[in-house]
Amino acid sequence: MPSGLVALLDDVSVIARAASASLDDVGAGVAKAGSKAAGVVIDDAAVTPGYVTGFTPDRELPIIWKITKGSLRNKLLILLPLALLLSALLPSAIIPILMLGGCYLSFEGAEKVIEKLGGQKHGETLEDPIEDAVSFENARVSGAIRTDLILSAEIMAIALSQVEDTTLLTRAVALAAVGVLITAGVYGAVALIVKMDDVGLHLAQKTGAAAQATGRFLLRAMPVVLQLLGSVGTLAMLWVGGGIILHGLEELGLPQPAHVAHGIEHALAGIGGPLGGALGWLGYATVSALAGLALGTVIAVLAHMAGALRGKPH
Template structure:
């Protein structure tokens, strides 16, 4: 009997050690996911700025009571895009077609460049394609449906860029870590972006509420928010356009470098390093800005070429569904 108890205790000890080892392994995996997610999230920051800047325009022209419900629908669609469509696809790519990640990234970069260039061309007096915000809204329900669907489609493109950038940063990690990082980054970015968007689009309502308060300080702050909101939306529109060009051009430059055509990226990096060394204490910021501007110029040139080819040569996009980008 005693020997049986000893054997049982030995078995329990073995199981306990195995369980502890499993917990340790999970902790290591969690740490790996956390570190890799932070790094990958930083790399995807440019697309996040683009996403946050573009999305508020999708509720422009809608009644205030429909703003948050629409943002909630877009948020749900964004999570479906990232977790149910893009995450499995990204993992399959990384397992079976890892070489395709860079070309797919570049295609997304070209799309962002095209969208940004098309906005600028239209602002400068170019022909508009599809319905615009200036058109009369004859069916609010259908208008809202088209807006929501358009936002989710745009989110799919931007989310694909985010997931591809993330995957490229963790390509050498295990499958479990890759899946964890993609899920963490996808959820975190969705919450941050659409939480910020919800706050932005309700800022005027918050301002109006504060302006009606008896407190003089609350009234002043509320009036400030009401005055600032139109300017903020204008700034976000400009930032969104610039971010599209900067991110799109940067992705193309990086992709060309990865594929062996390094000269364009080297020229941009050389200019960045020259500015860094020439500007002293502000070198880091101004050097980064130099590379971003050159990337945006590349994106603008490529995007304009694509827009001209699509609209003037191939006659594609004349019946494009409404997009708040216009």
């Protein structure tokens, strides 16, 4: 599975099974799985602030709310019906569809790496003069919702695999519960991260020395944290996208790339002692990210070539 979503597998399993047993048990399932939900929160929370950073403070929460609503639409109005339909009529199509999403995430991540290395930028960025603030904001929100669609598809697929032997109604309730709970957790965390500098400014204006010191620390730290999250978000796109591709190839009868990744994971885990689990995860994540970067670079080059042939900038 994509390394950034490994912890999520157990999390979604617990929630989905709880929902399939009884709606009353959903809360208990969420409480038991709360610590494991960090996997998807880290991935989404790392990616999403990049779409919000740079806007005026009064637009940050409205933008996050727009993305949250888009995420719920993705899960409840698009992915939920599609997952139920595919599970009933064409379950073999789920893996190829997820792999298409993995290609998109790899492409987005590779484009960001190319931009960081001084390559051509695609689309208007915060470094450029913003001619139409409203359309620019809408474009950023749309980009975040597209990325969320791919991550949400992976979440829903994992959840579906845990309740596929239940009734259609139970599957629908379980998937809806997972979608709402994960969305609330992810974008609640994003809102806290994005507004932490405002908290720092508020504390810095207090009269108490401790509050002022804490406020100044937050004001100094948050730009660094947001910049770091931007880099982590790019890596998350690559390791999740690459991991989806590796897992999909394995499911479709080409297991060698995934076996290489798992072999590195197990080797590092074996020599890492107390840190073996973390080293193993890092090894698999690195291989997944490199696979995503390679695939995404190829797609980006082809996309730029296609744009040049059409006489249009990518």
